[in-house]
Amino acid sequence: MRKLLFVFIVVCFTWSSYSQKSMEGSHGKKSEFSNPKLVVGIIVDQMRYDYLTRFYSKYGEGGFKRMMNEGFNCKNNHFNYVPTYTGPGHASVFTGTTPKNHGIIANDWYDKETDKMVYCAEDNTVLAVGTSSEAERMSPRRMNTTTFADENRLFTQMRGKSIGISIKDRGAILPVGHTANAAYWFRGKDEGKFITSNYYMDNLPKWVQDFNNSNTAKSYLKEWKTLYDISTYTESGDDLNNFEGGFNGKKTATFPYDLKALSKKNGGFNILKQSPYGNSLLADFAIEAIKNEALGKDKDTDVLTVSFSSTDYVGHNFGVNSKEIQDTYLRLDKDLERLFNTLDKEVGQGSYTVFLTADHGAVDVPLYLQSLKIPSGYIKSKDLKDALKSFCLERFKTDGLIKNVSNNQVFLNRNKVKELGLDLSYVQQTLVNEIITYGKVYKAYSATTMSTSYFSEGIEHLLQNGYNQKRSGDILTVPYPNHIFYRKTGTSHGSGFNYDTHVPLLFFGYGIKHGATLQKTVIPDITSTISALLGISFPNGASGKPLEFILE
Secondary structure (H helix, E strand, O other), X not given: OHHHHHHHHHHHHHHHHHHHHHHHHHHOOXXXXXXXXXXXXXXXXXXXXXXXXXXXXXXXXXXXXXXXXXXXXXXXXXXXXXXOOHHHHXXXXXXXXXXXXXXXXXXXXXXXXXXXXXXXXXXXXXXXXOOOOHHHOEOOOOOOXXXXXXXXXXXXXXXXXXXXXXXXXXXXXXXHOOOOOEEEEEEOEOOOEEEEEOOOOOOOOXXXXXXXXXXXXXXXXXXXXXXXXXXXXXXXXXXXXXXXXXXXXXXXXOOOEEHHHHHHXXXXXXXXXXXXXXXXXXXXXXXXXXXXOOOOXXXXXXXXXXXXXXXXXXXXXXXXXXXXXXXXXXHHHHHXXXXXXXXXXXXXXXXXXXXXXXXXXXXXXXXXXXXXXXXXXXXXXXXXXXXXXXXXXXXXXXXXXXXXXXXXXXXXXHHHHHHOOOOHHHHHHHHHHHHOOOOOXXXXXXXXXXXXXXXXXXXXXXXXXXXXXOOOOOEEEEEOOOEEOOOXXXXXXXXOOHHHHEOOEEEEEOOEOOEEEOOOEEOOHHHHHHHHHHOOXXXXXXXXXXXXXXXX
């Protein structure tokens, strides 16, 4: 009897151990088919990689440093196409491909079919929700491919939620894709509230209305002074200099800034976009979205995309080396800490996955570089256009061959080319041969070359990845390094040089190893990695590879 009892106990213990291991395999962290409850994709608009290292000693432990200390740091991460603008950047990060495939070739571009400039997120077939402004009719319809958020929705039979938020409309809309439950962006001016369009819903949810009515935005119309003693900001240049824009109504671009008083001459609530408080406001809204939308609360993975836009506005206004940009990043670090603490509490530490990157970098203010004897300068689009028109009149004895010059591209009047009986590729190459003689043009290529040749490296490779046969121009030009189409204060971006392409890529949370690499990674790799982590289909145009060395 005792022998039978002993056998029974052994069998029960063995079965219990087997069942426990089976449960761990089904639901534990190491199971091949288990997923994080929530994926948060963060874009910091215009964040150069060296903002991680320059300001490192001033960051706290809970923001950028937490991602680096607990997660994986891809230190040599680059955009692999031109142009490095906001619209293409957001689309590329989340679709896992380049403008060649997803079609967002710029923020605004000349549309060859309608013969007018179009905006990457505009959609006149929808209506704005939460505002009466006709300027806020937006959707993702101009983006040709899916995002990983779309694929997650399809995989979960539309049960997994997808929500995108940003100060900028394109920063909210493009990342979260075509099937999103919601995309919210900030309407400034005299309103100061988050809005959407009826592409997503007919009315704002109550929690969004409550947030808009809470006067949170109004509370940030206050003095902007440095977070710490300005004398400790040794990682940036002098506060008073000749390289910054500043605000209307204030003689110098120097701290402090009375945002409430200055708002009257700087677009009302729009001034928040050009201060670190725009990021704080967005973090407040993201925290409310996590709580009120119950993100990460069920078995289906949810997706939240957050794009911090104020870093871009501040960078454009004050430049890469300004006290203002340093203070903006030190404050953003605090906002990230608040966001991560909320995720720990609401979703559970170790139950969510976060990645952080940028949509592009930025160049030092050329005027500042000139003061240091570094080659740099400015280009006027009108000068290029006038020169080309004069050349066409002389060479082809006709006017009207040039239809548009924008985004470093030249669009020809193809009907005119046909009328004159000219060969299109011949006209393109003739203009390329002319343009390359212009002093500030570094390189130039025709659309025919982009379509018929293959480039595996260099600027030519980046141009080809950014060239969309349906939408791009007939001639693509590349200015010299540190040369921009911009005013002489503040800075811009858009090139294929390292200051624009080298951006952070940090992962941390569920399924992510701790470590770092100097191996080169490219932006399309992000979506392939997240898709592999989730076990879902890659977006339909994805061209990146999974970074398996970061996954547990």
